Amino acid sequence: MRQMRIGGWRLLGLGLALLASGCAHGPGQQAGGAQANGATAGATHDPGRTTPLPAKPAPVEKNLTTANLAGHMRDDAPLRYVVKRGDTLWDIAGKYLDDPWYWPQLWDANPDIVNPHRIYPGEVLVLTRGMNGQPRLARGKTVHLEPQVREEPLPQAIAVIPYSAIRDFLQSPRLVDGKTLENAPYVVSFDDQHVVAGNGATVYVRGADHNGPDHYELVHPAGPYRDAETHKVLGRKVVPVGRLTIQSFGPKIATARIDKTYREARRGDRLLPVPHENLLRDFYPHAPGKALSAHIISVYGGVGEIGQYDVVTLDRGHNIGLRRGDVLDIYKSGRTVSDPVAGGQVTLPEVKAGYLMVFKVDDKVSFALVMHATRAIHVDDVVHSPAAT
Secondary structure (H helix, E strand, C coil), X not given: XXXXXXXXXXXXXXXXXXXXXXXXXXXXXXXXXXXXXXXXXXXXXXXXXXXXXXXXXXXXXXXXXXXXXXXXXXXXXXXXXXXXXXXXHHHHHHHHECCHHHHHHHHHCCCCCCCCCCCCCCCEEEEEECCCCCEEEEECCCCCCCCCCCCCCCCCCCECCCHHHHCCHHHCCEEECHHHHHHCXXXXXXXXXXXXXXXXXXXXXXXXXXXXXXXXXXXXXXXXXXXXXXXXEEEEEEEEEEEEEEEEXXXXXXXXXXXXXXXXXXXXXXXXXXXXXXXXXXXXXXXXXXXXXXXXXXXXXXXXXXXXXXEEEECCCHHHCCCCCEEEEEEECCCEEECCCCCCEEECCCEEEEEEEEEXXXXXXXXXXXXXXXXXXXXXXXXXXXXXX
16 A cells, blocks of 8 residues: 555645655556556445535534734745645646635635636736735736746646646546436457457447447446445546547447547546546635535555645535535544443544545545645545634
């Protein structure tokens, strides 16, 4: 088992070098090195140790703010910072704030920055104080990053979180409804009767529509996502295998070519439309607009202990109001122990273990990146909206 990764805001500035060293498990690898059918389903919850969610979560302000924003600023926050290529909004927030959910308040105090998640390389951020003494960021004059670069901002805004931090997610289990998966085209065989196939292989597909797309994502069915409390099926889990292109259609069978693979393709793998999502921009860290709670029900890679930059699945989504950019506190489920005096069993309080940020939301499931971990985190641990301080 790999060692748990502990980190926080101070580590985010290390950038890609940290991310490379922090990714101790590769795509498709389970704890102990075991693999199932070439795909990783991820660790799943244990009904016997699931902590029930509170019937009424603790109240949260509509827009989480603090009367003492200065008390949440880092001591070494720079007075002037030039945005660089490779920076992310999360990196920059980490240079100024100890608590990420106050990021909108820091930006909203500044009338010069209309769209807070559209920050560009070359822009200068200047830390000042408003009339009320609270910190604020103002935009200074854009500077030359190199002689050939024009002064106006580059057309590509910086990402919110590093691509390296969620690249595993792009090859990790995703949610599909059961009907869609059941009706999806599937692989019936490979060229030369191979049992498995990889890049460049010819595959034969049944169920592909002549009027459908030419390009597909090839996925492996990997069981259901279930609600941690009710065990109700929330959707079907599929693991991306690769991408393929339909080359020709026959009366019943289409011929296709695998363009790239993340893991071995097998008979019965399904074809789904290629997702077109930008997971890195157009959102920013903030607290949920209301009190929310959910369970961690799965982690990509099947690791026993969850640490910084691991991608986890929550058993709640749009159905409770989760949004991209929501930052949630992580709590270890309270253990049940025997009472040595009164007898019987008692449940210990939850213990805060870090926080995560949601970056993709479906109706009943959402996906989040663990941004900070102070202790080992496990499947079935609980996440809650942070409280104002």
